[in-house]
Amino acid sequence: MTEPLSFFQALWMGGLQGYLWVGFLLFIIGLMTVVLRRSFLLQFMGIELMLNAINIILLAFGKWHGGIPTASTFYLFIIGVAACEAAVGLALIVELYRLKSTTDADQHSGLRH
Amino acid sequence: MFLAFALLTLGSALAMAFQKNVIVAGLFLVATFIGVAGLFVLLSNPVSAALQIIVYAGAILVLLLFVIMMLNAHEEEPPQEDLYIQRYLGLGVGVLMIGGSFWFIKESKLLQSLSERPVNQVAPVSLNHIGTEMLSHHLVPFEMIGLLLLVSMIGAISLVKKRL
Numbered sequence: 001m002t003e004p005l006s007f008f009q010a011l012w013m014g015g016l017q018g019y020l021w022v023g024f025l026l027f028i029i030g031l032m033t034v035v036l037r038r039s040f041l042l043q044f045m046g047i048e049l050m051l052n053a054i055n056i057i058l059l060a061f062g063k064w065h066g067g068i069p070t071a072s073t074f075y076l077f078i079i080g081v082a083a084c085e086a087a088v089g090l091a092l093i094v095e096l097y098r099l100k101s102t103t104d105a106d107q108h109s110g111l112r113h
Numbered sequence: 114m115f116l117a118f119a120l121l122t123l124g125s126a127l128a129m130a131f132q133k134n135v136i137v138a139g140l141f142l143v144a145t146f147i148g149v150a151g152l153f154v155l156l157s158n159p160v161s162a163a164l165q166i167i168v169y170a171g172a173i174l175v176l177l178l179f180v181i182m183m184l185n186a187h188e189e190e191p192p193q194e195d196l197y198i199q200r201y202l203g204l205g206v207g208v209l210m211i212g213g214s215f216w217f218i219k220e221s222k223l224l225q226s227l228s229e230r231p232v233n234q235v236a237p238v239s240l241n242h243i244g245t246e247m248l249s250h251h252l253v254p255f256e257m258i259g260l261l262l263l264v265s266m267i268g269a270i271s272l273v274k275k276r277l
Contacts, residue, residue: 007219014115014155016228017218022119022152024214026126026145028207033130035203039189041135041181045142048173049126052149055165063156064227067235069242073251075161076243079168080258084265086173090180091269103186106193 019060027053040093040103047089051082115155122148135187139178146170157237 011018026049033046055075062071097103125144132138146169153162181187218224247255 007225012116017224018115018119019152019156020218020224021215022122024218025123025211026149028210028214029123029126029130031210032203032207035207036200037130037189038192039135039186041177041184041186042130042138042189044177045129045138048142048169049129049145052146052169055161056149056152059153059156059158059161061227062238063158063232063235064230066230067157067232067238069238069246070250072158072161072238072243073247076164076247077251077254077258079164080262083168083173084261086176087269088265088272090176091272094180094184095272097184097186102190103184104190107190 016060016064020057023053023057023060025053026050026056038105040096040105040108043105044086044089044093047085048082051078054078115152118148118151118155121145122152133188135181135189136178139174139181142177143170143174146174157235159237160240160243161238 007017009015011021030046030049030053033049034043037043037046055078058075058078059071062068065071093103096108100107102108122145125141125148129138129141129145132141146165150162150165150170153159153165
């Protein structure tokens with residue numbers, strides 16, 4: 001039985017808090033990519049980053065609950081939904097590119113009205 | 114090992130977020146996914162790591178790079194109007210969220226008690242476990258995922274095709 005890690009040790013050496021911290025940071029980077037970049041393709045990549053961040057957090061909690069297979073099962077469902085989202089999202093981007101021959105989100109601001 | 118994969122993941126994600134060329138950003142996204150797969154291995158979950166490589170770094174990224182090269186939109190265009198306030202507001206919200214999440218992880222008593230559980234003896238999750246769990250307890254979601262994939266495939270084709 002080893003000693004439990006302190007908080008900062010857990011951050012550096014891979015305790016539960018370290019994985020959660022990586023997941024949170026990855027989610028925020030993805031969110032900032034969606035908010036600050038203008039290209040639809042880069043915004044799409046930001047969405048994929050956010051999905052990966054929640055996967056890290058889900059599997060970290062799964063391990064600290066004793067390695068239950070439920071977490072991996074839900075991970076399977078999540079990547080199924082992510083594949084659907086990728087197919088439909090890219091189809092929408094192609095369709096918008098055909099409409100105005102640009103992937104710039106600002107020029108598609110007519111979608112707002 | 115954890116630090117190496119975490120730095121690979123976060124570093125290439127940051128490089129992707131600030132990349133001008135969209136194709137190079139896609140390649141940095143591949144590096145991010147490989148780093149995430151390494152984290153999954155460290156979480157004693159080799160099946161999920163293999164799925165991550167196959168589905169994300171394989172299928173979704175190939176689809177994305179194919180669309181980027183087909184659309185011929187490799188560079189981000191200059192902005193039509195300067196939205197400085199929104200830009201700095203977005204950055205401010207990001208910094209606020211980083212601080213808030215750090216405070217939450219540090220102060221939460223529940224996380225502290227959960228993280229003190231012993232995890233050295235946790236056995237890796239095998240494909241056998243996942244298959245038994247999925248087909249005995251989560252059969253309906255499994256069928257619905259299949260249906261959802263079919264519907265989204267039909268939807269994507271009908272969106273892109275000009276005349277059905």
